[in-house]
Amino acid sequence: MRALLVEDSRAQRCVVRAMLKELGFEVVEATNGHDALRALEQSERPDVAVVDWNMPEMDGLEFIRELRRRRQFDSVRVVMATSETETSQIECALSAGADEYVMKPYPKDALRDKLVLLGVM
Amino acid sequence: MTAAVAEALPAYFDFVRRLVAERAAIVLDATKLYLVDARVMPVAARHGFDSIAAMVSAIRSRPFGLIHEEIIEALTTNETSFFRDVTPFEALKKTILPELIQKRGAQRELSIWSAACSSGQELYSIALMLRESFPTLGSWKVNLLGTDYSTQMIERAASAVYNQSEVNRGLPASYLVKYFQRQGLQWRLSDSIRTMTTWRRLNLIEPWSSVVAPMDVVFLRNVLIYFSPDDKKKVLAQVRKVLRPDGCMFLGGAETTMKLDDSFERFPCDGAVCYRLKGGCT
Ligand SMILES: C[S@@+](CC[C@H](N)C(=O)[O-])C[C@H]1O[C@@H](n2cnc3c(N)ncnc32)[C@H](O)[C@@H]1O
Numbered sequence: 001m002r003a004l005l006v007e008d009s010r011a012q013r014c015v016v017r018a019m020l021k022e023l024g025f026e027v028v029e030a031t032n033g034h035d036a037l038r039a040l041e042q043s044e045r046p047d048v049a050v051v052d053w054n055m056p057e058m059d060g061l062e063f064i065r066e067l068r069r070r071r072q073f074d075s076v077r078v079v080m081a082t083s084e085t086e087t088s089q090i091e092c093a094l095s096a097g098a099d100e101y102v103m104k105p106y107p108k109d110a111l112r113d114k115l116v117l118l119g120v121m
Numbered sequence: 122m123t124a125a126v127a128e129a130l131p132a133y134f135d136f137v138r139r140l141v142a143e144r145a146a147i148v149l150d151a152t153k154l155y156l157v158d159a160r161v162m163p164v165a166a167r168h169g170f171d172s173i174a175a176m177v178s179a180i181r182s183r184p185f186g187l188i189h190e191e192i193i194e195a196l197t198t199n200e201t202s203f204f205r206d207v208t209p210f211e212a213l214k215k216t217i218l219p220e221l222i223q224k225r226g227a228q229r230e231l232s233i234w235s236a237a238c239s240s241g242q243e244l245y246s247i248a249l250m251l252r253e254s255f256p257t258l259g260s261w262k263v264n265l266l267g268t269d270y271s272t273q274m275i276e277r278a279a280s281a282v283y284n285q286s287e288v289n290r291g292l293p294a295s296y297l298v299k300y301f302q303r304q305g306l307q308w309r310l311s312d313s314i315r316t317m318t319t320w321r322r323l324n325l326i327e328p329w330s331s332v333v334a335p336m337d338v339v340f341l342r343n344v345l346i347y348f349s350p351d352d353k354k355k356v357l358a359q360v361r362k363v364l365r366p367d368g369c370m371f372l373g374g375a376e377t378t379m380k381l382d383d384s385f386e387r388f389p390c391d392g393a394v395c396y397r398l399k400g401g402c403t
Binding site for chain 1: 294295
């Protein structure tokens with residue numbers, strides 16, 4: 001199983017990378033949306049992308065919209081993982097094409113539950 | 122337990138262990154001393170004692186009362202989450218409910234019970250699923266009952282208010298936005314779902330007769346693991362009496378009826394394991 005982790009904070013990346021590895025994923029990392037689109041072109045297609053919202057250059061929302069425009073990535077499940085907690089923001093992420101949403105901070109079990117819901121575990 | 126370990130145990134541990142075994146059927150072995158210390162100390166502090174030992178020697182000869190009750194509450198493990206383990210809910214949705222709906226077409230009534238419901242996520246997961254996937258049931262009488270030993274848990278479940286880490290776990294984001302309202306750091310489940318449910322305090326090792334009517338589906342998950350084999354048997358014997366002949370029961374992932382009660386048979390269902398009464402019509 002492969003995961004693409006898109007997150008600008010190095011500390012946060014480190015934590016989530018460790019969770020994904022413990023859950024049995026190979027992890028490719030990117031620090032913003034542009035970076036993530038590049039990573040998608042260059043590495044094998046991931047089963048899931050875990051995407052932060054607020055990032056420089058291209059934010060998570062825009063990245064998800066870009067990803068959903070590329071039909072070859074239809075099978076990639078997307079979890080938006082962010083500290084935004086307004087209902088309207090969650091709705092916005094889902095309508096942009098996120099399949100799930102998890103609010104920071106979250107433990108490994110919460111991430112696992114989301115991945116199970118999406119059928120990637 | 123070795124003699125050395127038994128000797129090292131403080132006297133209050135034995136009192137606490139007997140108390141929770143007799144009243145709630147919960148088994149605590151010597152390895153749970155740390156758990157007793159961590160969870161019972163706040164009870165002692167709340168009642169003005171400076172140690173568990175002091176509290177226990179004060180209440181030892183008193184009749185069962187508030188402090189005893191609080192000790193037991195403190196030692197129940199309440200971990201739960203929305204759609205925990207996923208598969209039982211899938212089985213309910215794909216197989217069990219469609220079958221039951223067909224069979225109950227004349228009565229138009231269904232009863233589902235979350236026994237040992239903790240803070241309520243298990244029963245609300247079922248309520249959410251019914252609302253989302255079975256609109257026909259809107260005109261039926263659907264009884265959703267949640268019970269637990271802990272009064273505190275029953276109050277929490279009935280309030281239907283969850284914090285961020287609870288709604289983060291297992292709950293599809295689409296349900297969160299559709300059925301919950303954010304109130305500061307809390308999320309409140311909408312009344313349209315909350316009012317589908319009923320909550321009662323019930324000790325599973327005492328007689329259930331007045332609380333539990335005949336059931337079509339029983340969720341009895343992650344509670345038998347805390348009981349002794351004898352108490353497990355007693356509880357399953359009572360399930361036998363309330364489960365309708367064509368009803369079904371779900372246990373937790375680490376639980377089984379095997380070697381405890383041979384009137385149940387297990388059958389795999391959509392990735393979950395389900396239990397039915399032998400000879401019951403399916
Ligand atoms: C780990 S939770 C299980 C919650 C839920 N069924 C699930 O699987 O997620 C166990 C619950 O059993 C309850 N419990 C423990 N002993 C009990 C007893 N004798 N009668 C009723 N409930 C009991 C506890 O209060 C606790 O809420």
